[in-house]
Amino acid sequence: MLQIHGDYVRITGLRLHGPTRTTDKVVETPEGIRIDPIPLQDFASTTEYVSLIDHNDISDWPEAGVYVAGGHSETVTCDGVADNEATQANTRIERNFMHHNERQDSGYGAEMGSGGRALLSGNTFLMNRHAIAAGGEAHERYRASYNLVLSQAPIQIGFGGPTNFYTHDFDMHGTESGGFGGLGGEYLDIVANTFLGTNRHNFEWRGVPCSNHNFSSNISLESTSDALNFKPSGDQILGHIDYINIADTPNQFEHSNPTNQLAVGDFDGDGVDDLFLATGSAWYYASAGNAEWRFLNSATDTFDQLLFGDFDGDGRTDVVAIHNGQFVISFAGISAWEVLNTDPTSGRLLLLPSAVSSMAVGDFDGDGHADIFYADGTTWWLSYGGNSPFAPVNTSSFRRQDVRFGDFDGDGATDVFGVVSNGQFNTWSYSKSAVGLWEDGYLQPALTNTVDSLVVADFDGNGRADVAMVSAPDLNVIDLDPLTADFTDWNWAFSYDGVQPWQSHQITPTSQCSLSGFSAQQLMASFLVGIGRFGGNRAADILLWGNDGNNNLCIVPGGTGPANRQSRQDMR
Numbered sequence: 001m002l003q004i005h006g007d008y009v010r011i012t013g014l015r016l017h018g019p020t021r022t023t024d025k026v027v028e029t030p031e032g033i034r035i036d037p038i039p040l041q042d043f044a045s046t047t048e049y050v051s052l053i054d055h056n057d058i059s060d061w062p063e064a065g066v067y068v069a070g071g072h073s074e075t076v077t078c079d080g081v082a083d084n085e086a087t088q089a090n091t092r093i094e095r096n097f098m099h100h101n102e103r104q105d106s107g108y109g110a111e112m113g114s115g116g117r118a119l120l121s122g123n124t125f126l127m128n129r130h131a132i133a134a135g136g137e138a139h140e141r142y143r144a145s146y147n148l149v150l151s152q153a154p155i156q157i158g159f160g161g162p163t164n165f166y167t168h169d170f171d172m173h174g175t176e177s178g179g180f181g182g183l184g185g186e187y188l189d190i191v192a193n194t195f196l197g198t199n200r201h202n203f204e205w206r207g208v209p210c211s212n213h214n215f216s217s218n219i220s221l222e223s224t225s226d227a228l229n230f231k232p233s234g235d236q237i238l239g240h241i242d243y244i245n246i247a248d249t250p251n252q253f254e255h256s257n258p259t260n261q262l263a264v265g266d267f268d269g270d271g272v273d274d275l276f277l278a279t280g281s282a283w284y285y286a287s288a289g290n291a292e293w294r295f296l297n298s299a300t301d302t303f304d305q306l307l308f309g310d311f312d313g314d315g316r317t318d319v320v321a322i323h324n325g326q327f328v329i330s331f332a333g334i335s336a337w338e339v340l341n342t343d344p345t346s347g348r349l350l351l352l353p354s355a356v357s358s359m360a361v362g363d364f365d366g367d368g369h370a371d372i373f374y375a376d377g378t379t380w381w382l383s384y385g386g387n388s389p390f391a392p393v394n395t396s397s398f399r400r401q402d403v404r405f406g407d408f409d410g411d412g413a414t415d416v417f418g419v420v421s422n423g424q425f426n427t428w429s430y431s432k433s434a435v436g437l438w439e440d441g442y443l444q445p446a447l448t449n450t451v452d453s454l455v456v457a458d459f460d461g462n463g464r465a466d467v468a469m470v471s472a473p474d475l476n477v478i479d480l481d482p483l484t485a486d487f488t489d490w491n492w493a494f495s496y497d498g499v500q501p502w503q504s505h506q507i508t509p510t511s512q513c514s515l516s517g518f519s520a521q522q523l524m525a526s527f528l529v530g531i532g533r534f535g536g537n538r539a540a541d542i543l544l545w546g547n548d549g550n551n552n553l554c555i556v557p558g559g560t561g562p563a564n565r566q567s568r569q570d571m572r
Contacts, residue, residue: 003033024103035053051090058098064108068118091116095122097292098110098131099126099292105129110131111132134171141185143189145298149193153200168200171206172204180232184232185210186210201226204231215228219252219279219280221257262303263278266315272534276296276317282299289567290534304355309362325344326341327387360400364413371386372390380416406457406458418438419448428442447495461540528542529553
């Protein structure tokens with residue numbers, strides 16, 4: 001569709017939709033973008049034929065979404081090849097969504113050929129035969145960093161028979177027959193990428209490189225032997241690993257799926273909540289939960305090490321962590337770490353937990369800036385704005401896991417909700433702004449004996465927090481344990497404003513969001529993604545994983561009614 005012959009070219013912000021996403025071997029093999037410098041020569045300079053391909057949606061190209069030619073004739077030995085790393089960044093392929101390039105024996109997100117070199121960073125790949133590939137010629141090399149490769153890949157037809165299989169994500173061909181054996185390119189540097197596929201190799205190289213390939217700081221769900229494979233022969237059955245440097249630290253293999261825990265916040269400042277993914281090598285976000293994952297930052301902190309809130313009042317969600325006893329902040333999740341609070345405990349380091357699991361974020365004084373709540377089992381503490389020292393604000397044995405947070409009196413400030421005994425029976429009560437007494441925040445006799453199964457959000461959009469839980473259709477007594485009860489239809493029970501009796505709403509299953517046959521515990525653990533304003537309305541919505549095997553996201557507006565598809569494509 002677009003062909004680059006000249007110098008200093010940028011292609012950005014386009015949707016390049018090719019002719020087909022079939023896996024059939026069609027005659028035509030077009031490419032979305034071809035970088036093909038003329039005249040052909042060995043570009044040793046760092047300022048010749050510079051191209052930037054960024055922030056595009058590139059899909060449905062039988063050959064490749066982006067093809068990078070280096071202007072070299074075929075070279076099958078490493079002798080005389082200019083090892084100039086700077087020229088690798090002459091072509092930069094960054095922050096694109098490259099998907100559904102599926103043709104049998106082709107189907108590349110990005111392909112290096114004729115000695116092509118490129119720097120590929122922060123891209124998201126889905127349903128490509130290979131996300132990145134290279135032909136094996138002596139000049140060919142690429143550096144892949146902070147890319148996210150999702151789990152789905154197109155099925156390919158087996159060699160010499162009908163056996164179906166999946167090919168690997170990152171690839172370097174060999175120069176001999178069939179792409180196996182011989183030379184295997186100059187050098188590859190694969191660092192800090194996330195691979196979510198478990199039915200194929202993450203990286204396979206088929207020839208001997210001029211210099212050993214490098215694989216470091218990546219996140220893989222597979223073991224080393226399943227993730228990596230050196231295959232110099234098409235007949236090879238048993239995998240082995242040669243000609244590659246595999247870093248021992250940090251651990252790169254057998255990670256849990258990072259999409260199992262997602263945060264909710266408004267990271268692009270459009271007034272609609274987004275999803276946040278921390279893989280262990282980088283952060284990504286999905287706008288409104290309906291766009292593809294987009295690269296945010298090259299941070300290694302994971303979900304359980306982070307707090308989320310708008311600490312500077314600019315309408316964007318910021319990310320806070322504890323580093324060396326200090327609160328540090330990444331504004332909107334895109335800035336480098338900056339110190340937010342040099343000494344949040346005023347020298348009392350024993351007050352600071354080793355993890356953020358004892359903390360929560362809310363606007364407890366209603367000033368439009370997020371605050372940090374901490375419970376140590378005897379005292380509640382608040383750091384207002386996150387930049388003031390923790391101050392004791394209440395006495396309570398309730399820890400973080402014993403309470404929920406929301407605005408129960410409609411004054412714009414966050415309150416603390418709990419199940420409290422008054423000596424005769426349990427009550428639902430709230431502590432106003434975390435400083436009030438339980439008895440002053442009485443809501444009603446408790447409809448549950450614990451907060452374990454409860455979710456607090458404003459589901460009707462009236463400015464006051466509601467209490468909800470997964471329920472059986474006939475839930476009307478607190479003795480039924482909703483976490484172990486099995487039922488056919490998934491229902492949410494709502495207590496609006498926390499003062500109303502339970503009102504049950506069935507979530508209507510669809511073909512993409514079928515939820516029948518599961519217990520509430522399975523649903524909460526496996527399907528519930530997050531609660532937030534994903535539809536742009538005042539009321540909170542429920543976001544779910546679809547149950548059609550395609551890993552799409554579904555939305556239940558206001559927590560009631562049918563579950564409709566939210567994401568435009570798979571998200572795991």
